Amino acid sequence: MCTDPKPSRRRYSQPHHPATQRSRANSQLPPITSCRCVQKAWLASRAIPRRKGTYLMPGAQRPLNEANFKHAMTITRECALDLLKVLWGIHPYRTTLMFFLNILRGLSPAFRCYSQAMIVDELQSFITSDCFTWSRLVRLLVTEILRRAFDGFLDSFATTNERIVHDSARFFVEYQQVAQRLRLDIPTLADPHVRDCLQESDLFVRSFNGMGGFGLLSPFDFVQILALASELVSHIFVLLSLTGGTAHLGALLFSLFSAVLPMILDRYGLATSQADNSYSPQEAKTAERQEKLRSLAYSDVHRSEILVFGLGPWILSSWSAARRAMLTDERYSLTKSNLPDMLKEMNVSDLLFALQNIPLLLMFQSSSVSLGSLALYRSSVQSVVFTVGNLLTTIRMAFQGVFLMGAFCAAMNIQPRLDPPDEDALKYPTNSGGMKLEARHLSYTYPGSKDASLKDINFTLNAGESLAIVGYNGSGKSTLAKVLLRTIDFDTGELLVNGVDIRRLPPRDYxxxxxxxxxxxxxxxxxxxxxxxxxYVQKLSSHAAIERAIRLGGADSFVGSLPSGIKTKLDATGFDYPSCAGMNAMVPSGFSSASSNKIPHGLSGGEWQRIAVSRAFMRAERPEVDLLLFDEPTSSLDSHAQNKVFDTIDDVSRSSAGKRTKTVVFITHRLSTARRADKIAMMERGTITEFGSHEELLKRDGSYAALYRASV
Incomplete structure (x- = not known):
């Protein structure tokens, strides 16, 4: 899982969020522990006994056994404290207050039961004796109403405070998850254990959606255990203090029966209805926007372009803006209240439930058991039964949550395999004349494949030269392009860029x-x-830069005739976004949306290819760009359009004085185009069999000459 032998301890970055105001620098947050032992414990917990090399599906429940208990203890010991410190550091005072208030709320039910018992006893005294006083009853009722009002206020305040803490923590872990997804390269994501780890890490992140959401438990939800434990202790204390004598014991048994009976009935079909949590139209739109951007970060289809065009920071910032808007909408909806909600907070129904026991008074007129004691017994016993059940359920969820937490901690420490170790990393060696490429005995085999896609590749391309890669289908041309683009690694050999091993260059810099x-x-x-x-997202708001790229790519021939010009929404049905209804979801705030309500416009294959070529020309003229690589850029274009594109490539690769400033590599199946290049590489069965200029290869009268003669 950890791609480096000794993964370094990395600090989590804290994104800016309005609900995450901090009093200290982000760099002061404690780091999460190294993932080595956590990763091993997480992986071991998924192993299926007596089936070597087989593992549980991601998210599957771990059996509760001694081995998994030890793995859970290892994960808890190694990363739980560090993670809680990071989360606590987002809102130190509010988090501390949240824990205190939940313990206090756990004690509240016992006091509520005691208060109800006093009122019922006063009513019993009124019926059975002449010592009743209205003033005392009114005082008890007023006290109970005030207590309930205070409970309602406390619960409302605690819920608001808890929501702020949860939202900030949720945004933090979601941000880290998306950022890590965008960092990882294709070879790293090809590892099945990495993908499983990321999937369980995603489940951990989803657990922050609310208390026990998705049947999961987040670290902050562990406060439920404290609240339930305090509630259980308070009720047990009440029961022990009131139980004494045969009459009280009988009342206790009767209360126990009445508490267990509803649970038995519920087991046979009496289920509670679920609250309506549907989104408003605006919230649905916001949710769709942030989910689409998150899907783009997780996309394998677009992974190569995300890496090469450096779209990670743009996607992350756009998702962050959408996610903040979503959390703001959710918080606003929770602040709305009305009179019925306030009455629910006061729990008036509980008081009525206690008064319903008054008819039982006649049964206890000759007994030392008071009606208030009966009500207190029944409430306390019922609470004990349900609290124990909830506590056991929470503990089981917590046990499973430990492994998801371990997956998150391990996932955050996964290093992209193409990233060089810090001690070996070098800055890109600049070269004013383009990029020099030297391949020495390169070989590569796709994971799971028996046959090598590249075998003993050797060539040298000097800075400023152009290279055409030709060959039959399946000869390895596109695979070689991926290696040159550094989206996949090679197994053996060397690839030098301006004399430096490409493995020592950070991919993002390259x-x-x-x-x-x-x-x-x-x-x-x-x-x-x-x-x-x-x-080139830095120029995304530049109308002039985009118009020029469209002109260079030859797309101006049809863009001008589109319904809304460059603002026309395109239909890419069949790719990652099959529905046009939520297209604004991938457009961050500030993007043009003038055509948002219009039907997406379909393009032909050739028109889409011109769009892709124009996208490449957005950055092709940049002074820092040294290599232009085109993989079949004109396969869907006619000969005239094809020649125009390659003329443009040649112009862009030269300075105003005509000097070559960029190296050009292109893959083509049209040999009439290949002859434009300074060098031609003929590929067969994964290797370069011939390398030289067009004239040199014709003189050799080999495979290239035969292919060329067959094509003309």
């Missing part, structure tokens, strides 16, 4: 130096502007 068109380029259900602008 990707800033390249622009590309993937063979399977991404299509987004968004506007033309956004589909093109994602090639």
């Amino acid at each position: 990707h800033r130096r390249i622009s590309t068109v993937f063979q399977g380029f991404s299509k987004f259900n968004s506007t033309v502007k956004e589909n093109v602008g994602l090639g």
Whole structure:
């Protein structure tokens, strides 16, 4: 799971959030522990006994046995305290207050039962004796009403405080999860254990949606155990203080029976109805927006372009804005109150329930058992029964939650496999004339495959030169392109960039130096502007930059005729976003939405390809870009359009004085185009069999010459 042999302890970054005001620097947050032992314990808990190498499905319940108890203790010891410190540090005072208030709320039911018993006893005294005083009864009733009002206020205040703490913690863990997803590269995500760990980590993050949401338990929900324990202790204390003698014991047994009976009836079909938690239209729109952006972060389809075009920070900031808006909407809806809600907070029904026992007075006129004692017994016993049941359920959920917490801690420490260790990392070696590439005995086999896709690849491409990669389908051309783009690693050999091993260059820094068109380029259900602008998100708001990229890519020939020009929403049905209804979901605040209510416009394959080429040209002219790599960029274009695109590529790769400033690599199946390149690599069965200029390869009269003659 941990891709480095000794994973370093990393600090969680704290995103800005209006509900997360802090009095100390973010760097002072305690770090989460290294994932090595936590990862081993988490993985061992999923192992199926006597079936070596097989594991439980992600999210499956762990059996409660001695081995898993030890694994849970290891995870708790190694990461629980650090994680709680981080979460506590978001709102120190509110978090402390939350724990205190929950313990206090746990004690409240016992006092409520005692108060009710006093009122009932006073009513009994009124009927059975002449010592009754109205003033005392009125005083007890007023006291009870005030106590209930205070309970309602306390519960409302505690709920509001708890919501603030939960929302801040939830935003924090969700932010970390999305940020980590965006950091991870394709080779890392190909590991099945990594994917399982991320899936259970996601379940842990979802547990912060509320108390016991999704049948899960978050660290802050552990406060329920304290509240339930305090409630149980208070009721037991009441029962022990009142139980004495045969009459009291009989009342206790009667109360026990009346408390257990509803549970038996409930087991046979008496279920409570669920509250309506539907979203308002605005909340639904906000929820859809943040979920779409989160899906983009989790997408495997768009992973390559997200990495190469550096879309991670943009997606993260856009999701963060949408998520904050969602949490704000939820909090606003919870602050709404009306008179019926206030009456519910006062729990008037509990008082009426106690008064319903008055008819039983005649049964106890000759007994030392008072009606108030009976009511107190019944309430306390019933509370003990339900509290024990809730406590056991909570403990079981907590046991499973420990392993999800372990998955989260381990997932946050996963390092992208393509990232070099800090001690080996080098800055990108700049070269004013483009990027020099040297491949030495490169080989690569896809995970799970027996046959190598690349075998002993060797070539040298000097800075400023152009290279055409040609060959039959399945010869490894696109795989070599992925290696050159550093979206996948190679198994053996070397790849030097300006004389430096590419494995020592941080991928994010390297990707800033390249622009590309993937063979399977991404299509987004968004506007033309956004589909093109994602090639360089820093210029996404620049109308001039996008118009120029569209012109360079040849897309101006049809964009101008679209219903709303570059604001026309495009239909990319069949990809990650099959529905056009929620297209604004992937557009952060500040994006154009003039065409949001119009039907998405469909494009042909050639038109989509021009959009993809335009996206690459968004950054192709940048001075820091040294390599342009195009994988079949004109496969759906006619010969005229194809020549225009390659003319543009040649122009962009030169300075105003005509000097080559960028290295160009392109894959093509049209050999008439390949002859434009300085060098041609002929690939067969995963290796380069011929390398040289067009004229040199024709003179060799080998595979390239035969393929060329067959194509003309």
